[in-house]
Amino acid sequence: MTSRRAFLKAGFATLGGSVHTRSAWSAELLPGELPAGARASAQLYALPGKLPLIKKTFHPPNFETPTHYFDQLYTRNDAFFVRYHLSNIPQQSAASWRLQVAGEGIDKPYALSLDELKTQFEAVEFPALCLCSGNRRGLFQPHVPGVEWGPGAMGNARWKGARLREVLARAGVGKLALEVAFDGADSAPLAATPDFMKSLPIWKAMDENTLIAYEMNGAALPHWNGFPARIVVPGWTATYWIKHLNAINVLATPFENFWTKTAYRIPKNKFPLVERFASQESEANTPITEMVVNSLITNIEPGAQFKLGQMIEVRGIAWDGGYGVNVVETSADGGATWRAAQLEADAGRFSWRQWRAEVRAERIGAITLMARASNRIGATQTLELMHNPAGYHHNVVQRLTVSVI
Amino acid sequence: MSWRRAAAGAAALAVALAALAQESSIDLAAGVGKDKVVAYCSSCHSLDYIQMNSPFPDRKLWEAEVNKMIKVFGAPIPPGEIGAMVDYLTKHYGR
Secondary structure: HHHHHHHHHHHHHOOOOOOOOOOOHHHHHHOOOOOOOHHHHOOOEOOOOOEEEEEEOOOOOEOOOHHHHHHOOOOHHOOOOOOOOOOOOOOOOOOEEEEEEEEEEOOOOOOEEHHHHHHHEEEEEEEEEEEOOOOOOOOOOOOOOOOOOOOOOOEEEEEEEEEEEHHHHHHHEEOOOOOOOOEEEOOOOOOOOOOOOOEEEEEHHOOOOOOEEEEEOOOOOOOOHHHEEEOOOEEEEEEOOOOOOEEEEEEEEOOOOOOOOOOOOEEOOOOOOOOOOHHHOOOOOOEEOOOOOOEOOOOOOOOOOOOOOOOEEEEEEEEOOOOEEEEEEOOOOOOOOOOOEEEEOOOOOOOOEEEEEEEEEEEEEEEEEEEEEOOOOOOOEEOOOOOOOOOOOOEEEEEEEEEOO | OOOOOOOOOHHHHHHHHOOHHHHHOOOOOOOHHHHHHHHHHHOOOOOHHHOOOOOOOOOOHHEEEHHHHHHOOOOOOOHHHHHHHHHHHHHOOOO
């Protein structure tokens, strides 16, 4: 036990520097619930500067992180998932990049260079989980169209940057300010396609934890994760974390862009969410905002084999929208009985939290491992899918079948 | 809004197209209508979007997807081509 704890602590200290050596990845490791076509068209493929990740689509590039990379506190930059809506993704130059700050909600429009962003505002750094709204969409039954993600459209990193509110304050935020809209350098091949832009309510933009980040895990952002700067909205899904940020517009009226006004919506009153985006709510739906409580087993692949009588160490991660996971329970009998797992050190309320448990392989045959997280405001994972048209917020308790021989 | 596309210059495609060599290996099923699907869909996205979203969509869903590409994303697909594309997608990538 002591040596294992020491090993885990060493893992924290190296911040994800260890390299997993794995036998060949195969489509057999993909969740069986995925559409057959999603399983058949997946492959491991390395974008420039990235390790081989699970290819969902080549362009726009959508690549998910294999689960074994999540068996550590921070996700390596070169294994961090890649998600784009639009396929023109220009390489940004650190020297010539400019961030424009404008809009009717401010007094003085201005522009910043990367160097000015780094040196003229206090640099703050903390860990936060970046999780695609549609993570695990591919597990939905019935299936819904979209990128058919498995569990790997997420990553936990230490983000360093300037507070958005300080950048806005320099422009003089006026009383008219209602929403703050963001644009990145990526665009669509067709001029008629709505550009990918998002807005935040002014109160969230002014939150002390909302950043314009220029580093992750101590290094510059990888191109595929938004170089040279992106918005970081801890606790909220990654749709708001605009990459290759180049324009901020402070608005006095609700943003009309398709990706904000129409897309990334969930039914009203279906999910137990606290933080709302009131100026974008309609009668039928509301923008997705904070992440729901969730967990994942990270050290065991589907179909793994264990010997009768063996102690099986189960490790995993758990997270929520920033309230703090305080309980993780595991089951080795398909949910009939549950036991509390041991939570590892708390790295911060926006980070995922590692946990571990041990279960004995008590009988020969297939056994189903499960993990269920709860948070400090009493939310817990669901056993039944909360189905919604766009395939968001999948937090059904994982069922991982392994065999005892 | 007009406060965009400031940087969409010649360098735009260099990185975006880095994966194209591999992507060209994607080959959809042979069949009537394939040429139209390949021509219209691949101008904006790789064809693995179709494979990945199969075979669960029925005809109604494939029709909705094609119409979304036209109405929301501005795909220049002539109305007379929609039927053939939906037929192909339903037969080879639907149910």
